Amino acid sequence: MSNLFEVSNVTLRFGGVVSLSDVSLHQKRGEILAVIGPNGAGKTSLFNSLTGVYQPQEGSITFIPKEGEPVSFIGKKPHVISDNGVARTFQASRMFNALTTFENVKIGAESHKGIGALGAIFRGPATRKDEKYSDARTWELLNFVGLRAKANHIASSLSYGERRRLEIARGLATNPEVLLLDEPAAGTNPSEKLELTDLIRKVRDEMGVSILLIEHDMKLVMSLAERLYVLNFGSVIAEGTPDEIRANQNVVNAYLGTTTRDAN
Amino acid sequence: MNFPTIKKFSTQALTILLLSELAAVITGPPGSADAPWSGVQGSITQKTSFFGLFIVGRWIFFYAIGIACYVVALSLRKVNSKTSALKTFRSSYNSITDNKYFKPLALVAVAILAILLPTIISDPFWRQAMVSQIAVFILLALGLNVVVGFAGLLDLGFVAFYAVGAYATAWCTGALPMPPIFGSHINPFFTIPIAIGLAMVSGVILGIPTLRLRGDYLAIVTLGFGEIITLFANNLTGVTGGAQGTKQIPHFSLHLGPLKYIWGLDPAPYYYLVIGFVIFFIFIFFSLEHSRVGRAWTAIREDEVAAESLGINPLKYKVMAFAIGAASAGFAGVMTAAQSNYLTPATFTLYLSINILVLVIFGGMGSIFGVVFGAIVIQTITMYLIHSPPAGYQAQDLYIYIGALLVIMMIFRPAGLFPARRRHRADSDASRLEDSNV
Numbered sequence: 001m002s003n004l005f006e007v008s009n010v011t012l013r014f015g016g017v018v019s020l021s022d023v024s025l026h027q028k029r030g031e032i033l034a035v036i037g038p039n040g041a042g043k044t045s046l047f048n049s050l051t052g053v054y055q056p057q058e059g060s061i062t063f064i065p066k067e068g069e070p071v072s073f074i075g076k077k078p079h080v081i082s083d084n085g086v087a088r089t090f091q092a093s094r095m096f097n098a099l100t101t102f103e104n105v106k107i108g109a110e111s112h113k114g115i116g117a118l119g120a121i122f123r124g125p126a127t128r129k130d131e132k133y134s135d136a137r138t139w140e141l142l143n144f145v146g147l148r149a150k151a152n153h154i155a156s157s158l159s160y161g162e163r164r165r166l167e168i169a170r171g172l173a174t175n176p177e178v179l180l181l182d183e184p185a186a187g188t189n190p191s192e193k194l195e196l197t198d199l200i201r202k203v204r205d206e207m208g209v210s211i212l213l214i215e216h217d218m219k220l221v222m223s224l225a226e227r228l229y230v231l232n233f234g235s236v237i238a239e240g241t242p243d244e245i246r247a248n249q250n251v252v253n254a255y256l257g258t259t260t261r262d263a264n
Numbered sequence: 265m266n267f268p269t270i271k272k273f274s275t276q277a278l279t280i281l282l283l284s285e286l287a288a289v290i291t292g293p294p295g296s297a298d299a300p301w302s303g304v305q306g307s308i309t310q311k312t313s314f315f316g317l318f319i320v321g322r323w324i325f326f327y328a329i330g331i332a333c334y335v336v337a338l339s340l341r342k343v344n345s346k347t348s349a350l351k352t353f354r355s356s357y358n359s360i361t362d363n364k365y366f367k368p369l370a371l372v373a374v375a376i377l378a379i380l381l382p383t384i385i386s387d388p389f390w391r392q393a394m395v396s397q398i399a400v401f402i403l404l405a406l407g408l409n410v411v412v413g414f415a416g417l418l419d420l421g422f423v424a425f426y427a428v429g430a431y432a433t434a435w436c437t438g439a440l441p442m443p444p445i446f447g448s449h450i451n452p453f454f455t456i457p458i459a460i461g462l463a464m465v466s467g468v469i470l471g472i473p474t475l476r477l478r479g480d481y482l483a484i485v486t487l488g489f490g491e492i493i494t495l496f497a498n499n500l501t502g503v504t505g506g507a508q509g510t511k512q513i514p515h516f517s518l519h520l521g522p523l524k525y526i527w528g529l530d531p532a533p534y535y536y537l538v539i540g541f542v543i544f545f546i547f548i549f550f551s552l553e554h555s556r557v558g559r560a561w562t563a564i565r566e567d568e569v570a571a572e573s574l575g576i577n578p579l580k581y582k583v584m585a586f587a588i589g590a591a592s593a594g595f596a597g598v599m600t601a602a603q604s605n606y607l608t609p610a611t612f613t614l615y616l617s618i619n620i621l622v623l624v625i626f627g628g629m630g631s632i633f634g635v636v637f638g639a640i641v642i643q644t645i646t647m648y649l650i651h652s653p654p655a656g657y658q659a660q661d662l663y664i665y666i667g668a669l670l671v672i673m674m675i676f677r678p679a680g681l682f683p684a685r686r687r688h689r690a691d692s693d694a695s696r697l698e699d700s701n702v
Contacts, residue, residue: 051573053569053572077572077577078569078572078573079572079573079574079575079576079577079578082572082573082574082575083575087573087574088573090569090570090573094567094569094570095566095567095570096562096563096566096567096570096571097566097567098562098566099559099562099563099566103559103562106559107559107560107563107571107574107576108574108575110556110559111560111574111575111576112575120551120552120555120556120557120558121548121551121552121555122551123551123555127555130556131556134556170574171573171574173574174574174575
């Protein structure tokens with residue numbers, strides 16, 4: 001398997017605070033990769049650096065698309081990174097609350113189309129074709145995540161679990177190669193968690209989208225991820241399969257804790 | 265009566281007293297520089313007729329009205345907390361506006377009224393006002409609605425684009441000290457695209473550096489831009505004619521092949537021209553709102569970070585909103601300049617920017633129908649107060665009336681008179697949550 005992301009020696013500072021220090025990691029194409037670590041370890045900062053929200057001071061982030069040349073993500077704006085095939089969700093769901101579920105997803109489906117203001121005013125054949133495509137794509141994705149029945153509900157009326165699925169659908173609508181999920185299970189109940197685990201696996205298996213995941217719920221991470229990185233105080237302290245991570249004494253000390261009850 | 269009841273009662277009585285005396289002072293006689301308190305004193309102690317029944321001091325008169333208002337409000341609330349009169353009114357109002365025949369019927373009625381208006385109105389003041397103060401302000405409100413309502417960018421210097429349109433007209437017709445670029449005999453019809461184009465370009469020029477800012481910072485920068493344009497108009501005497509402004513802008517005329525028409529002193533032809541463009545802009549803005557561009561604007565307004573993560577370039581869409589909004593303001597400028605024949609920088613003040621913003625907020629941000637309606641209502645009230653002022657009314661009192669109207673609006677319909685569908689939904693959703701908590 002070829003690599004999808006190559007992150008090497010990334011350092012991100014806010015004034016004197018070092019948020020990421022010399023972080024190197026890579027993701028293979030088609031892999032479900034997880035990043036875990038205690039609060040404040042720099043997991044979300046890593047996501048924000050990968051998606052262009054933060055600009056790291058040092059290091060390189062290279063994205064290798066399926067077709068075409070590798071792209072450096074350093075200094076790129078978030079919307080350009082999205083154009084390159086990276087989609088993400090947010091830790092606290094950020095939906096467009098005044099819009100319906102359908103419109104939320106549709107915005108993702110049509111954001112890469114080249115229709116400008118003139119095309120929008122005088123609905124030419126190209127515009128109508130695009131609209132038709134994004135409508136069809138939106139329905140397809142709503143079916144996929146199981147929100148078809150809620151298509152005309154306002155986004156803010158959805159439950160936490162539904163919001164997570166909406167965010168995943170919206171991200172997938174941009175036709176990404178990789179989906180970055182920032183704590184997808186936060187605020188969901190146990191049955192929603194199970195559904196979410198299945199959905200994430202389905203995204204990878206059926207859509208061929210690689211998954212990069214931040215999560216605190218160890219059960220979910222250990223059952224889902226094929227490989228993990230552990231961050232602590234902005235540095236990578238361990239890397240490996242779930243079994244290797246569970247056995248790693250550094251990780252147990254820093255994060256998992258010393259009793260098996262805590263680990264669960 | 266136990267102590268808490270007495271305390272509550274006296275607090276309410278005192279509140280009503282203070283509010284009603286405030287109203288008495290606001291509407292009372294003016295003070296003078298020699299006796300600064302005479303106005304306040306007179307407002308409270310002067311005798312006034314209590315609806316012709318007996319003569320009382322103003323303070324008693326206002327206090328009585330205040331208590332009456334309170335009792336009415338209380339009784340409305342006491343009917344039933346679940347189905348209060350206000351809620352009944354609200355739901356009946358919503359059931360009328362939600363009816364599927366409401367919109368087409370209302371549109372037809374409005375269209376007929378709009379066409380017949382110049383034949384109905386004969387008062388020269390109102391014939392003039394319906395063009396220069398109402399129809400033109402509809403255009404301005406529509407333009408600002410794109411910026412504030414659709415894209416969620418608070419622009420406090422919108423008057424700048426209006427000024428650009430007006431000065432572009434004066435420039436094209438040779439009324440400015442600066443010689444026109446196409447010679448002084450340009451077909452006046454082409455001043456419209458030139459003025460609109462220049463307004464849009466100034467929208468882009470303002471937008472590219474400033475739209476990186478968000479929220480309050482953007483408001484301050486746009487405020488500054490509005491002031492810069494006014495200062496330019498005031499001080500660049502060699503270009504704009506300075507504070508004196510410019511005169512002899514010819515009336516608008518059309519020479520296209522066999523077509524030849526000159527808009528004269530009668531406001532009616534201007535009215536039809538402006539209304540034609542109002543419909544044109546409504547069509548454009550409506551199409552945009554329901555297109556990919558409109559959805560991208562909403563996405564940026566709702567959550568810029570999320571919108572960016574989906575591949576929407578915020579700067580591009582914000583600049584687009586500025587330029588498109590500026591277009592209708594630019595056209596409004598053409599009409600103002602051509603119809604009134606003169607221009608002074610004094611027209612393009614901060615107050616005018618705020619005035620336009622009030623129209624948008626009152627009508628309902630993001631709702632095209634709402635802002636048109638809001639513009640008509642507020643501008644008609646303004647013009648009425650100027651035309652037939654109530655006793656003791658002074659020009660600067662206008663803002664008290666408009667301000668009071670806005671306060672009432674913010675309490676009872678914070679999303680505006682006709683809330684935008686996309687905003688309305690979020691609001692009604694929030695109110696449903698509130699209801700379920702009760």
